[in-house]
Amino acid sequence: MVxxxxxLIEFRKVSRIYGTGEAEVRALDGVDLQICRGEFVAIMGxxxxxxxxxxxxxxxxxxPSAGDxxxxxxxxxxxxxxxxxxxxxxxxxxxFQGFNLLPRSSAQENVELPMIYKGLPAAExxxxxxxxxxxxxxxxxxxxxxxxxxxxxxQRVAIARALAGDPMVILADEPTGNLDSHRSHEILLLxxxxxxxxxxxxxxxxxxPDIAAYAKRLVIFTDGKIVKDEPVTAxxxxxxxxxx
Amino acid sequence: MLLExxxxxxxxxxxxxxxxxxxxxxxVIGVAAVIAMVTVGQGSSAQVSAxxxxxxxxxxxxxxxxxxxxxxxGGTPVRRFNLRDADALAELTRLRAVAPxxxxxxxxxxxxxxxxxxxxxxxEAWAEISGWTxxxxxxxxxxxxxxxxxxxxxxxxxxxxxFGAADPVGQQIRVKAIACQVVGLLEEKGAGxxxxxxxxxxxxxxxxxxxxxxxxxxxxTIQAAVADNVPTEAAIAQIEDLMRERRKIxxxxxxxxxxxxxxxxxxxxxSVNSVLSGMLSSVAAVSLLVGGxxxxxxxxxxxxxxxxxxxxxxxxxxxxxxxxxxxxxxxxVLSLMGGVIGILVGLALAWGAGVFMAIPFTPxxxxxxxxxxxxxxxxxxFGYFPARRAAQMDPIEALRHQ
Ligand SMILES: Nc1ncnc2c1ncn2[C@@H]1O[C@H](COP(=O)(O)OP(=O)(O)OP(=O)(O)O)[C@@H](O)[C@H]1O
Ligand SMILES: [Mg+2]
Numbered sequence: 001m002v003x004x005x006x007x008l009i010e011f012r013k014v015s016r017i018y019g020t021g022e023a024e025v026r027a028l029d030g031v032d033l034q035i036c037r038g039e040f041v042a043i044m045g046x047x048x049x050x051x052x053x054x055x056x057x058x059x060x061x062x063x064p065s066a067g068d069x070x071x072x073x074x075x076x077x078x079x080x081x082x083x084x085x086x087x088x089x090x091x092x093x094x095x096f097q098g099f100n101l102l103p104r105s106s107a108q109e110n111v112e113l114p115m116i117y118k119g120l121p122a123a124e125x126x127x128x129x130x131x132x133x134x135x136x137x138x139x140x141x142x143x144x145x146x147x148x149x150x151x152x153x154x155q156r157v158a159i160a161r162a163l164a165g166d167p168m169v170i171l172a173d174e175p176t177g178n179l180d181s182h183r184s185h186e187i188l189l190l191x192x193x194x195x196x197x198x199x200x201x202x203x204x205x206x207x208x209p210d211i212a213a214y215a216k217r218l219v220i221f222t223d224g225k226i227v228k229d230e231p232v233t234a235x236x237x238x239x240x241x242x243x244x
Numbered sequence: 245m246l247l248e249x250x251x252x253x254x255x256x257x258x259x260x261x262x263x264x265x266x267x268x269x270x271x272v273i274g275v276a277a278v279i280a281m282v283t284v285g286q287g288s289s290a291q292v293s294a295x296x297x298x299x300x301x302x303x304x305x306x307x308x309x310x311x312x313x314x315x316x317x318g319g320t321p322v323r324r325f326n327l328r329d330a331d332a333l334a335e336l337t338r339l340r341a342v343a344p345x346x347x348x349x350x351x352x353x354x355x356x357x358x359x360x361x362x363x364x365x366x367x368e369a370w371a372e373i374s375g376w377t378x379x380x381x382x383x384x385x386x387x388x389x390x391x392x393x394x395x396x397x398x399x400x401x402x403x404x405x406x407f408g409a410a411d412p413v414g415q416q417i418r419v420k421a422i423a424c425q426v427v428g429l430l431e432e433k434g435a436g437x438x439x440x441x442x443x444x445x446x447x448x449x450x451x452x453x454x455x456x457x458x459x460x461x462x463x464x465t466i467q468a469a470v471a472d473n474v475p476t477e478a479a480i481a482q483i484e485d486l487m488r489e490r491r492k493i494x495x496x497x498x499x500x501x502x503x504x505x506x507x508x509x510x511x512x513x514x515s516v517n518s519v520l521s522g523m524l525s526s527v528a529a530v531s532l533l534v535g536g537x538x539x540x541x542x543x544x545x546x547x548x549x550x551x552x553x554x555x556x557x558x559x560x561x562x563x564x565x566x567x568x569x570x571x572x573x574x575x576x577v578l579s580l581m582g583g584v585i586g587i588l589v590g591l592a593l594a595w596g597a598g599v600f601m602a603i604p605f606t607p608x609x610x611x612x613x614x615x616x617x618x619x620x621x622x623x624x625x626f627g628y629f630p631a632r633r634a635a636q637m638d639p640i641e642a643l644r645h646q
Contacts, residue, residue: 061559061640082563089561100556100643104259117561118249161560 005071007166008169008201009035009058014067015224016053027053029224030067040195040202042212042232045221051205052097052173054221058203059092059171060084081237089117093167099158101146107133107157108142115163132164133157135190137183151178159187163194170194172204176211188214245566248571253574255544257581264578267542270535271582271622272589277528277617280597283522284610287594287603289514290466302470303373305504306333306483312488323491323500325463332486333468338479340471343370344463346453352446353418359405363419363446365453371397373469381413384449392451397428399443400450417446422456424448427451442601476505525586535582536626543575543630555633555642568635575627576620583619587612 016028027050043051048223056062058068060076069076071087079087082144093114094100101110111129120128133142136156146154155178170191176184192214194200206212213232220228255263309322328359330344340456346365364370367389371378381397396417403412412426433442454461470479480503488502543590554567591607596603 056640061643082565085558085563088559092561094559096559096643100552100555100559102556114555114560116245117557117566119245139535211513 004173005037006070007034007036008039008072009203010068010070010073011035011054011057011064011089012068012070014054014057014064014069016057016062017065017098018048026224028057028064031224031226033219033226033229035135035201035203037201038195038199039217041204043203043205043219043221044207044209044212044217045227050068051221053224055171055173055203055205059094060087084234089114089165091160091168093165095155095158095162095170095172097173097177099146099154101154101157101161103146106145107138107149107160110146110157111161111164114161118165118230128164129160132160135163135169136160136187151204152180152183155179156183156187162240167200169203172202173205173209174205176206176208181210184208184211246569248626249570249573250577252570253577256574257578263542264581265481267538268535268578268582268585270531270538271579271619272535272586274528274530274532274535275583275586275619276590276593277531278525279587279611279615280593281521281524281528283591283594283605283607284597284603285422285517286608286611287598287606288601289517291603292513292517292608300348301475302479303506304468304476304480304483305469305506306466306468306487306501307504308501310498310500310502310587317526321323325466325501326461327454327463327492329487330463330466332490333466335478335484336482337488338471338474338482339468341369341373341469343367343373344450345370345465345467346450346458346462348453348459350419350446352406352474354406354412357406361399361444361446361495363448363453363457365448365450365457367450369469370447370467373467376433377431379413379431381426381522383428384447390451392422392449392455393424393552394452395427395449396424397430397447398426399430399445400432401444402446403429418510419446419448420457422452424452440563476507479566480505533549538578539575539579539582539623540626540630542578543571543627544633546574547571547630547634550634551637551642554637555639555645558637558639559643564635568631571631571634572624572627575631576623579619579623579627580616583616583622586619587615590615600627 011031011033014028014031014033015026018025018027029050029052031054033054043054053062057064057154060071060079063069063077066088071091076084076087088094102113105113108126108129111132115128128140130142133139136159138153138156138160141149141153144153146157149157155175159172159175162172168202172191175191176187179187188211191202191204195202202215204211204215212218215232218228218230218232219226306325308324322366325344327344330342333339334342343366348363348365349360350363351360352363366384368384368386370376371383378397379400384395387393396419398406398412398417404413406417407415412429415426416423417426418424430443430445430447450463468479468483470476483503484499488499491500493499557567557570558564591612594607595605597603
């Protein structure tokens with residue numbers, strides 16, 4: 001059966017090699033991966049297995065050293081830096097592992113940032129940023145700067161920033177790494193709802209099996225290779241936990 | 245988007261107030277220097293041409309001693325003129341009017357008030373030659389000038405000091421032992437080419453000054469007006485021939501007097517003016533260049549410091565152009581601030597210098613607009629390189645920074 005619409009995200013033998021000679025590190029080693037529209041994929045794997053590297057490539061921030069990455073069937077390596085910027089702006093929402101908030105801007109301004117580049121009018125921007133912050137439980141903290149927020153709160157600002165721009169794909173690198181389990185589950189329910197109701201494609205890296213359990217599909221990386229790729233079941237997340 | 249960039253630029257400028265201030269200091273100094281120079285220069289040339297106009301038509305000034313500015317150098321004492329020289333000059337066909345002058349500096353008294361002022365002894369032709377008009381009263385008459393009658397004409401500054409707002413005409417003032425009747429009040433003339441107060445003056449018949457104040461027959465200078473339709477050079481030649489003959493200067497010997505054409509003097513003053521302001525303007529241009537390099541330096545530092553911020557913006561969907569715009573706008577806003585402060589400082593300096601040197605304050609809108617645009621150009625030129633460096637960053641590298 002030939003599917004007329006190409007997968008949203010497609011890796012063809014993607015490798016990402018850092019350094020040369022002795023110091024060469026194969027962060028990704030010939031990875032094949034397809035993610036379709038509307039999927040909710042959890043990526044697990046030991047530290048250093050290439051999860052963040054894969055996320056950066058999916059997010060068009062980094063390029064493969066070898067192999068092809070196709071976004072909606074378009075080879076990304078053929079695009080100019082500006083075309084990539086536009087792709088990130090209009091289709092992708094990032095939650096970085098290190099949050100990456102602007103240090104001297106308020107939570108509100110951080111959440112508005114992607115919408116500024118989208119050219120949304122100020123009033124709409126402000127309203128959307130407020131509601132996104134409220135969704136992650138940060139109402140009343142709009143005017144705090146990242147340095148005035150706890151790690152978990154900063155993480156939630158980063159999540160709000162990714163949500164607020166109405167992206168087609170959310171890429172979340174350990175979005176709950178700094179959150180208590182109660183807050184984590186709230187966030188995951190929110191992501192799940194976005195996935196179900198709005199059809200937003202979600203790719204999420206996590207170390208915790210009970211977080212991965214919210215996804216529909218689980219991909220496990222080890223040493224830059226995919227060692228397991230299966231639908232989420234309780235058993236699957238358990239064995240994944242053992243592997244990690 | 246541009247508005248957003250301006251807001252961002254202002255924020256990052258005000259976050260680092262001291263650094264921003266030091267950064268724009270070069271531009272401030274450069275622009276202030278240009279504005280002050282040009283404004284003072286225009287003021288003084290406006291004044292020179294105004295004082296030339298106030299001299300009336302072609303006026304020649306004949307002085308004893310060799311040509312040149314300042315007091316005659318020591319050695320042989322200068323031979324003075326006397327009234328017979330002036331009378332002889334008055335006979336010349338190429339001159340319309342001649343006014344000999346003898347000057348003195350005295351205290352004049354009226355009632356309880358007194359002021360020290362310069363006294364000019366001259367004849368009735370003086371007012372027309374020097375372009376004076378009368379606010380009230382009349383000029384000296386030819387008879388008064390010849391006989392040395394005890395009458396005088398006073399300037400506005402002297403009037404103010406002695407009489408306040410009252411009409412001085414008909415009153416008696418005292419100069420040394422002379423009781424002297426005020427017959428005329430001069431119209432105000434303002435400051436002269438060298439900043440002196442031209443209205444601080446008392447004019448008397450020359451014989452009165454010679455006999456009663458100076459105690460000699462000397463005439464210090466002679467002013468002459470060139471007759472209509474006579475070229476100035478021809479009149480000067482005639483004066484020189486006559487004076488050489490009268491003073492028995494042999495063939496091949498140098499003149500021991502000088503004839504100065506006031507128009508020529510004015511244009512010389514003006515060209516000195518423009519050479520000076522040209523030189524200072526090039527100093528200012530160098531300072532603007534240095535200011536621009538200062539801005540470039542700080543912008544480069546700022547781009548490096550904010551590498552991570554740039555990475556975040558790029559990752560979130562800013563294009564290189566938008567990052568470029570942001571930093572370019574910041575550089576331009578910085579240098580425009582420098583420009584505006586510089587314009588204000590320059591105008592203040594020019595105003596202060598004007599008060600100090602008695603030069604009119606004539607700010608020029610085109611020059612101010614030009615300085616404003618120029619500082620914007622400095623921002624664009626010197627901000628471009630750092631901004632381009634920011635725009636060309638690789639997002640993932642920038643995010644990984646420190
Ligand atoms: N900029 C880099 N230069 C050199 N090596 C790098 C670089 N970034 C990552 N690596 C290497 O690539 C490998 C994969 O890194 P990556 O960040 O993808 O791991 P990860 O799976 O996200 O780990 P973690 O769970 O700790 O976040 C690691 O061995 C790392 O040392
Ligand atoms: Mg990682």
